[in-house]
Amino acid sequence: MASTPSTEYVLLPPQGLRARGTANADARAFLEDAEGTGARGMSLDGHHVPMRVVDSLGADGAKLVELSPDAALAVRALRPDLRLVPVVYYTPAVARREEVESPMATAGRRASASANITLQVVSKKGGRPIANAFVVAFVDYKKRTGAQGVTGDDGKVSLALGSASIKLQRLYVYPVDAHWSIIKKSITVKTGTELTLTPLDLGYTDGVRHFYGNADLGVGKGVTVGVLDTGVTAHPDLVIAGGANTVPGENRNDFGDNGRAHGTHVAGIVAARGTPPEGLRGVAPGVTLRAYRVFAKGQGSASSFAIAKAIDVAIADKCDLINMSLSTRQPDPVLKAAVEDARAAGSVCLVASGNNDRSPVNFPARESMAIAVSAIGRKGTFPSSAAATDEVAAPFGKDKKDFIALFSNVGPEIDLTGPGVAIMSTVPGSYGEISGTSMACPAVTGAAARALTPSLLKMKRNAKRSEAIVKAVLGSAKSLGFDPPFEGHGLPDPE
Amino acid sequence: MARFRFVLRYLGEGRKPEADVARVEELGDAVIVDSSARMLLVEAEPEPLRDLVEALPDWVIGADVVYDVPDTRKKVLRPPESRAGEASAPSLD
Numbered sequence A: 001m002a003s004t005p006s007t008e009y010v011l012l013p014p015q016g017l018r019a020r021g022t023a024n025a026d027a028r029a030f031l032e033d034a035e036g037t038g039a040r041g042m043s044l045d046g047h048h049v050p051m052r053v054v055d056s057l058g059a060d061g062a063k064l065v066e067l068s069p070d071a072a073l074a075v076r077a078l079r080p081d082l083r084l085v086p087v088v089y090y091t092p093a094v095a096r097r098e099e100v101e102s103p104m105a106t107a108g109r110r111a112s113a114s115a116n117i118t119l120q121v122v123s124k125k126g127g128r129p130i131a132n133a134f135v136v137a138f139v140d141y142k143k144r145t146g147a148q149g150v151t152g153d154d155g156k157v158s159l160a161l162g163s164a165s166i167k168l169q170r171l172y173v174y175p176v177d178a179h180w181s182i183i184k185k186s187i188t189v190k191t192g193t194e195l196t197l198t199p200l201d202l203g204y205t206d207g208v209r210h211f212y213g214n215a216d217l218g219v220g221k222g223v224t225v226g227v228l229d230t231g232v233t234a235h236p237d238l239v240i241a242g243g244a245n246t247v248p249g250e251n252r253n254d255f256g257d258n259g260r261a262h263g264t265h266v267a268g269i270v271a272a273r274g275t276p277p278e279g280l281r282g283v284a285p286g287v288t289l290r291a292y293r294v295f296a297k298g299q300g301s302a303s304s305f306a307i308a309k310a311i312d313v314a315i316a317d318k319c320d321l322i323n324m325s326l327s328t329r330q331p332d333p334v335l336k337a338a339v340e341d342a343r344a345a346g347s348v349c350l351v352a353s354g355n356n357d358r359s360p361v362n363f364p365a366r367e368s369m370a371i372a373v374s375a376i377g378r379k380g381t382f383p384s385s386a387a388a389t390d391e392v393a394a395p396f397g398k399d400k401k402d403f404i405a406l407f408s409n410v411g412p413e414i415d416l417t418g419p420g421v422a423i424m425s426t427v428p429g430s431y432g433e434i435s436g437t438s439m440a441c442p443a444v445t446g447a448a449a450r451a452l453t454p455s456l457l458k459m460k461r462n463a464k465r466s467e468a469i470v471k472a473v474l475g476s477a478k479s480l481g482f483d484p485p486f487e488g489h490g491l492p493d494p495e
Numbered sequence B: 001m002a003r004f005r006f007v008l009r010y011l012g013e014g015r016k017p018e019a020d021v022a023r024v025e026e027l028g029d030a031v032i033v034d035s036s037a038r039m040l041l042v043e044a045e046p047e048p049l050r051d052l053v054e055a056l057p058d059w060v061i062g063a064d065v066v067y068d069v070p071d072t073r074k075k076v077l078r079p080p081e082s083r084a085g086e087a088s089a090p091s092l093d
Helices: A022-035 A069-078 A103-107 A207-212 A262-271 A304-316 A333-344 A387-391 A437-451 A463-475 B018-025 B046-055
Strands: A007-012 A042-044 A047-049 A052-056 A063-067 A083-086 A116-123 A134-140 A145-150 A156-160 A165-174 A182-190 A194-197 A224-229 A240-245 A288-293 A301-303 A321-324 A348-352 A371-378 A402-404 A414-419 A423-427 A430-434 B004-010 B031-035 B039-044 B059-063 B066-068
Touching (some): A042 A069, A063 A069, A182 A387, A207 A423, A207 A437, A288 A304, A301 A304, A304 B039, A333 B059
Parallel strands (some): A371 A414
Antiparallel strands (some): A007 A063, A042 A047, A134 A145
16 A cells, blocks of 8 residues: 655644643653654554654654654544644745625626616525525636626516626526525526526435434433524524623624524524424534624624634533634634633534635634534535535545535645535524535534533543543544545544 | 734633733723633734733734635626726726
């Protein structure tokens, strides 16, 4: 068998660069042992792990080591108290072009009426107009040129496409709720063209239900899960035990959804308690669910202060697992410290890797003390007309229907993977279908809750407890046949 | 001088020391916008604040990073090329 190329990592104690104090005695002993290994490798819980120590900051200090991806996974699983960080080589900072949408392309209102095309979005069920659907028309998909807009109450949207009739390379429609999104390729549109959406069938086997089925209502009981997100709105399928709003200047007790529906969708994937086909069932419906709103009312952005504060509140509320379906490309030392504080207090943060089309894992998922989650999809768990068909791409798993979602960020920091393509879940007042590592993350959080035993949950809330949680969750994972940078240890606690 | 928003997080045990908070308050025109048991949200000129935090034990400072609601929906970036030259079409380059 060909040897796998090694990558350089820095092996660090739980905090700082040196393992000092009685709380770090285990980490110090490990680092001191590693100091003398050279290229021999180490024995971890009876497993030989090939590892070459390249450099060191002294016996109890951080080590520069070379590891294969498999060996790195083993170290993370067997010694979750240590931080293992890939060596990052910085390049000159070239300003990235912001993907600002053209006001003209978005609204189309400035163009003359003759240059606009009015499309109508309707439901397959009775032809009812669908309001608030996001319609995206690409004249040239590669160059991202075209027009987009949101349907009004009559289901109509006027797009400035510059012609009375035009052939589009691609057309996407993303409804807010109750219907599947669609993609149409090579479609000629003109005013009056009708786009028909298929209603969601809550009895349908989507990605979450394929891998995790419809769990008994007691599954996950005893585990407290905090969802840090846009807030969670009351829904017939959800039981929200409490929460907080940590946005500066807002009412602390207003932790309902901020209007984006993202947090309500995420919460449903973890813990929805409905029964298909009338409702939906999450991965761990028995957990105690707490909601922490970090996104301001009606806003699409959150600050690191609000997020770090929410982590602190979730720790104080004794959340065992903290779901963070959010990310940024910018390093954030404050959030890194908050994630480490959670680990020291017996809570574990599970974080989405980001949706930048196979880019490196975003922050804070790439922090060593976070559990980083990538997204998989499965052919046959969404209609062939769904927008999610765009996300099907190599690599494929042992079962060729499984694939790593094209949007998912990947890299050596990935710990686990979960279903995140075309996932049905709760949204305020209804149900909706969304894709993202944001959806994979709560599926993994729910699966993690299933893997925690009562004796583990009774442990004193400290770093040992969170190490035991991480070991149990990673140990429950089954490989789907992808390389470690795509799936980490694999899918946790599958059916 | 330009002012920016920073988050200061205490890394020691328990709540943030009030004496350290007082040092931040005493710093020129730094304004504490919000606080929690272990953090301060501060608007200030970067250099004096960074210098102060480096002198305080057990604190970390970072820019108040903005996180967006994740989204995988495709988006148009420009109008069709046939319309891009019109006077009302904004340039994105």
